[in-house]
Amino acid sequence: MTTSKHQQGRRGVMENERILKVVLPGVVAPEGLELQDGAAPRAGRGQVVIGMEATGVSFAEQQMRRGRYFDQPPFPFVPGYDLVGRVLAVGEGADPGLAGRRVAALVKVGGWASRVVVDAGDVVPVPDGVTAAEAETMVVNGITAWQMLHRKARVRAGQTILVHGAGGGVGTVLVQLARAAGVKVIGTASPRHHEALRAFGVTPVDYRSGNVPARVRELVPGGVDAVFDHLGGRSVTDSWHLLARGGAVVAYGAASALDDTGSKQWPVLKIIARFSLWNALPNGRHGYFYNIWAGRSFGKDRFRDRLRADLTEVFAALSRGDVTARIAAELPLARAAEALRLAESGTVSGKVVLTG
Structure with a gap:
């Protein structure tokens, strides 16, 4: 019996189709990642199957392989914080119009696989004209940057902010979004990132030489309006003391x-x-620890609506050219160990992307 295209779209996979996935078996070096094949997943009620076209190597996976991500699942598991791809199958109760659409999804784990099952309510359409790899650079990094700027610090045009790690994945998106909003930006980074930061209109500060807080005070004697800190530890205290009255520190990690x-x-x-x-x-100052998943357990629909709205804003900024997709390298999923090693090397600028 032949299967119609409509039926294939609903079922999404053929009976004996196999997929490739990358498994993190425990605390291992990148070369300890395991490539496994398995049965293709099926879309349950309210779910879709996404054929992964691009998934990222983020700081979260670097922490997970060390067992240091604060709420990672028990080993073994498939890492992969986010992904972009085409909807191959739509389960009962999900919008059939999603079939064939390129979408993005934030999943925390599971993205490093050639097929991924996701709740239909968690996918966000990718605009036409944006490639899968370009969109991938903006999912976890873009949502994080947008929400910290506009939902936590609530920056306004004319203000001045300090971004630690301005040459990193989140930092690069954050400084561009801030400049697009009319905000002045000081960014700490290694010298190899300074030229690119200046091109964005950012004042770079070398975090490896001299006294960073003293240099920032020279630039802004009255203090900055917000600091975005992924370092944790002593850096959070320094960030707090650099604030102007009414300013905010937004911490989003403990690197x-x-x-x-x-x-x-x-x-x-x-x-x-x-x-x-x-x-x-x-003193009117505030400190926030940003967690991208905050609020999900207290209101799943509200969380989804906010995520969808914010990622749509980020994709629109990408389409307008307010932010650029910085892709350091694209490697096939089977070379995940090499990709992770490259991302951890500190020698690349931009996102390391795995392709399906």
């Missing part, structure tokens, strides 16, 4: 503790505890 041992939650809990104390002080 300084990446290779520490012990509790992986403790570095984050320390930041949250400090902010709880500091926020009670009568």
Whole structure:
């Protein structure tokens, strides 16, 4: 019996189709990642199957392979924080109009596979004219940058902000979105990123030489209006003291503790505890720890609506040219170990993308 195109779109996969996935078996070097094949997944009620075209190598996967991501699942699991691809199958109860559409999805884990099942309510359409790899650079990085700027710090035109790690994945998107909003930006980065940052209109500061807080105070004696800090530890305290009255520190990681041992939650809990104390002080300053998944357990529909709205804004900024997709390398999924090693090397600028 032949299968109609409509039936194929609903079912999405043939009976014996196999997929490729990358498994993180435990705390291993990048070369310890395992390539496995398996049965193609099926779309359940309210779900879609996405044929992965691009998935990213982010700081989250770097933490996960060390067992240091604060809420990662038990080993073994398939990493992959986000993905972009075509909808191959639509389950009962999901919008049949999604079939064949290129979409993006934030999944936290599971993206490093050639086929991925996602709740239909979690996908965001990718605009025409934007490639899968370009869109991939903007999913987790773009949502993070947009929400920290506009939902946490609530930056306004004419303000001045400090972005630590301005040459990194989130930092690069963040500084471009800030400049598009009319915000002045100081960015810490290694010298090899300075030329690119200047091209974005950013004042670069070399984090490896001299006293960074002192240099920032020279540039902005009255303090900055916001600091975006992925480092944690001592850096959060320095960031707090660089604020002008009414300013905000938005912390979104603890990279300084990446290779520490012990509790992986403790570095984050320390930041949250400090902010709880500091926020009670009568100086109008505020500290926030940003978690992209915050609020999901208290309102799934509201979380989805906000994520969809914010990623749509980021994609629109990409289409307008307000931000550029910086792709460091594109490697096939089977070379995930090489991609992870490259992303961790600190020698590339932009996102390392795995392709399906």
